[in-house]
Amino acid sequence: MVARQKRTMTGEIEEAPRRVDGQPEESVIRHLLDMFPSTLTDFKKVRDGLLRAKIERRDLYKACKTLRDILGFEHLSMISAVEYDDRFEIVYHITSYSKGLLVELITTTPKDDPSVDSISSIWGGANWQERESFDLMGIKFNGHPKLERILLPKDYVYFPLRKDFKGGG
Amino acid sequence: MAEMWINMGPQHPMTHGLWNLRIKVDGETIVDAEPEVGYLHRGIEKICENRTYTQVIPISDRLCYGSSMSWSHLYCLTVEDLMGIEVPERAEYIRVAVLEMQRIASHLMWLAAYAADLGAMIGFIYTMRDREIWIDLLQALTGSRITYNYPRIGGVAHDLPANWDRDALRACDYMDKKLKEYEDLFDGSKVFMMRNEGVGILKKEDALNLGVTGPPLRASGVKYDLRKDQPYSVYPEIDFQPCYHTDRDCYARYKVRMDEMAMSCHIIRQAIKKMPKGKWRVVAPRNGPVGTGLGRVEDPRGEGMMYLVGDGTDRPYRLKIRSPIFVTVSAAPKMLIGYKVADVVAIMGGLDMCIGETDR
Amino acid sequence: MDLKASGTDPSVGQVIAFKSRDFLKWWDGVFEGVLRRSPVGSGVDLVTKDFFNWATRNSIYPLHFGIMCCALEMAVASAPRFDAQRFGVIYRSTPRQCDVLLVNGPVSKKLKPALRRLYDQMPGPKWVIAMGECAISGGPFYNSYSIVPGVDQFIPVDIYIPGCPARPEALIDAFIKLQKLIKENKKGLLTGK
Numbered sequence: 152m153v154a155r156q157k158r159t160m161t162g163e164i165e166e167a168p169r170r171v172d173g174q175p176e177e178s179v180i181r182h183l184l185d186m187f188p189s190t191l192t193d194f195k196k197v198r199d200g201l202l203r204a205k206i207e208r209r210d211l212y213k214a215c216k217t218l219r220d221i222l223g224f225e226h227l228s229m230i231s232a233v234e235y236d237d238r239f240e241i242v243y244h245i246t247s248y249s250k251g252l253l254v255e256l257i258t259t260t261p262k263d264d265p266s267v268d269s270i271s272s273i274w275g276g277a278n279w280q281e282r283e284s285f286d287l288m289g290i291k292f293n294g295h296p297k298l299e300r301i302l303l304p305k306d307y308v309y310f311p312l313r314k315d316f317k318g319g320g
Numbered sequence: 321m322a323e324m325w326i327n328m329g330p331q332h333p334m335t336h337g338l339w340n341l342r343i344k345v346d347g348e349t350i351v352d353a354e355p356e357v358g359y360l361h362r363g364i365e366k367i368c369e370n371r372t373y374t375q376v377i378p379i380s381d382r383l384c385y386g387s388s389m390s391w392s393h394l395y396c397l398t399v400e401d402l403m404g405i406e407v408p409e410r411a412e413y414i415r416v417a418v419l420e421m422q423r424i425a426s427h428l429m430w431l432a433a434y435a436a437d438l439g440a441m442i443g444f445i446y447t448m449r450d451r452e453i454w455i456d457l458l459q460a461l462t463g464s465r466i467t468y469n470y471p472r473i474g475g476v477a478h479d480l481p482a483n484w485d486r487d488a489l490r491a492c493d494y495m496d497k498k499l500k501e502y503e504d505l506f507d508g509s510k511v512f513m514m515r516n517e518g519v520g521i522l523k524k525e526d527a528l529n530l531g532v533t534g535p536p537l538r539a540s541g542v543k544y545d546l547r548k549d550q551p552y553s554v555y556p557e558i559d560f561q562p563c564y565h566t567d568r569d570c571y572a573r574y575k576v577r578m579d580e581m582a583m584s585c586h587i588i589r590q591a592i593k594k595m596p597k598g599k600w601r602v603v604a605p606r607n608g609p610v611g612t613g614l615g616r617v618e619d620p621r622g623e624g625m626m627y628l629v630g631d632g633t634d635r636p637y638r639l640k641i642r643s644p645i646f647v648t649v650s651a652a653p654k655m656l657i658g659y660k661v662a663d664v665v666a667i668m669g670g671l672d673m674c675i676g677e678t679d680r
Numbered sequence: 681m682d683l684k685a686s687g688t689d690p691s692v693g694q695v696i697a698f699k700s701r702d703f704l705k706w707w708d709g710v711f712e713g714v715l716r717r718s719p720v721g722s723g724v725d726l727v728t729k730d731f732f733n734w735a736t737r738n739s740i741y742p743l744h745f746g747i748m749c750c751a752l753e754m755a756v757a758s759a760p761r762f763d764a765q766r767f768g769v770i771y772r773s774t775p776r777q778c779d780v781l782l783v784n785g786p787v788s789k790k791l792k793p794a795l796r797r798l799y800d801q802m803p804g805p806k807w808v809i810a811m812g813e814c815a816i817s818g819g820p821f822y823n824s825y826s827i828v829p830g831v832d833q834f835i836p837v838d839i840y841i842p843g844c845p846a847r848p849e850a851l852i853d854a855f856i857k858l859q860k861l862i863k864e865n866k867k868g869l870l871t872g873k
């Protein structure tokens with residue numbers, strides 16, 4: 152039922168191997184806990200294929216580099232910013248194609264200093280997502296190559312998704 | 321030689337949707353590119369914080385209007401993950417059948433615009449005619465042509481009308497014949513092949529690093545389809561293969577989508593045959609619990625995700641939407657540099673952009 | 681207007697030569713005097729008014745401008761099933777060649793100057809059709825922080841098409857209503873009456 156493919160230049164096909172249940176999550180948890188014993192907290196396996204962890208923002212860059220280089224997480228899926236009463240939370244969803252896993256890394260910043268390190272030098276896909284979080288929620292990403300507004304007009308002053316922005320919605 | 325920046329947009333017949341592509345040209349060759357989005361920003365994430373969970377469903381339809389069923393389905397999946405609701409099996413099979421029909425309609429719409437941009441106006445005429453058949457089926461089921469408001473939290477809105485499955489199977493047979501006709505029409509056209517082969521090459525490492533998902537990723541050689549590798553709904557029960565290609569150029573992206581249409585017909589047939597009788601909806605509670613929900617689907621354009629934070633009331637506290645095209649467009653400069661201005665149409669058209677979901 | 685003063689030496693071979701600005705001023709003077717304000721102008725108008733009006737209303741050229749979901753229905757209106765071309769409706773890519781601006785989606789604050797500029801670039805006579813709820817009043821996003829609630833806040837609109845999304849048949853009905861509107865407001869091309 153799969154249609155024909157053309158024979159051409161390169162010819163390598165990458166196959167995503169099926170997960171062996173239980174194994175990949177355990178090894179990832181163990182490796183990360185070894186590397187960051189004090190700053191990685193609240194590690195748990197939510198369901199098959201989904202891990203959740205909290206990490207402090209000073210170790211975020213090193214943890215993401217470990218995930219990409221050593222543990223084989225090739226794809227950054229989503230960066231979300233959530234505002235609570237006393238803090239901002241920035242949630243990173245990182246996928247591994249080869250292992251079939253999704254890791255949810257949650258970083259917390261205080262209300263008066265919403266800034267974290269930018270990971271756009273690790274995954275290029277983070278570039279525009281960080282700009283969007285800056286545009287709508289006002290989170291500053293240190294080391295971002297071009298932190299400007301992307302969805303709203305360039306001279307807009309407010310950060311609309313914050314809870315104290317009452318206009319609209 | 322003087323280099324200059326050219327604005328293609330926001331009003332340009334090539335732009336499918338409303339965005340601005342700024343390219344820096346040296347004569348005819350593109351030296352740099354910078355996409356500019358945000359002309360369609362409606363503030364959907366802020367609007368959703370003031371609507372109840374069910375009132376968000378028609379708004380999530382309008383995220384990507386080319387494939388609106390998959391976005392409202394993604395939202396319902398996310399809320400069901402937050403509330404911990406088990407959807408009845410008949411509803412799951414109906415959802416899968418309708419989603420694959422939406423995938424075929426979305427790819428046909430893409431092919432119509434793509435062919436019209438490349439000058440093959442006959443492609444526009446034929447594909448629009450065939451898309452009407454699928455739109456008629458969806459209209460008989462839901463009552464609307466493009467923004468359906470059909471999935472509900474806990475199932476679907478209502479049951480199938482009489483003879484709908486018979487008509488759907490007939491449509492699949494018709495579609496298989498028509499796909500052979502499209503292959504003759506496009507692959508046999510020398511101009512179409514010359515404009516697509518070798519144009520817009522995206523290497524595998526770049527595609528993985530820049531977060532490209534969906535048909536452009538599978539056309540770069542990575543065999544990864546969320547319906548197979550991280551299955552949701554009732555996809556584990558259905559037998560199909562992800563469609564991929566190794567050429568990395570515009571022709572490969574076109575071919576991946578044509579193969580996906582044939583595969584979708586295969587999936588619709590299985591879903592309709594295996595559909596059990598029973599309930600099609602479970603009533604969901606009005607107030608959501610405190611916690612978070614995550615939904616992830618294989619949208620016709622890539623990997624769509626939603627992250628929902630609930631706070632105990634009947635409104636979402638925060639809804640974050642991951643749009644596949646938002647990230648794929650940021651990878652556009654990698655595909656454009658080094659090619660000519662006339663190739664911009666083929667390269668950007670091959671990404672199947674829907675600016676509704678980019679700008680939210 | 682002294683013709684000889686702006687001409688070159690007759691011995692070179694040219695008898696009357698203008699600079700282009702002077703030519704336009706001279707021609708406008710002739711036009712104004714003879715054609716527009718005299719009975720010649722009204723006579724020509726009387727004879728040709730019906731013909732030009734018939735030609736205008738049977739060849740409405742909208743602009744290729746799609747904003748949101750109603751743009752899909754606009755594209756389908758030129759597809760084989762609903763076929764707007766039999767009414768003379770052909771989509772043009774540049775605003776300089778268009779009669780009608782179809783606004784078919786919500787107008788965000790970032791798009792507002794660009795849309796106003798497109799409207800100003802269209803030569804008269806021109807009309808505007810607001811298609812769908814978002815263009816009429818903001819639609820489902822009426823209280824969003826970043827859209828203008830209704831396109832008639834900054835552009836004069838002639839025809840409103842309700843619907844979310846508006847069906848292609850409704851768009852074709854709007855074109856027919858626009859044809860009736862053009863027929864009722866017949867204006868002569870020369871005198872403007």
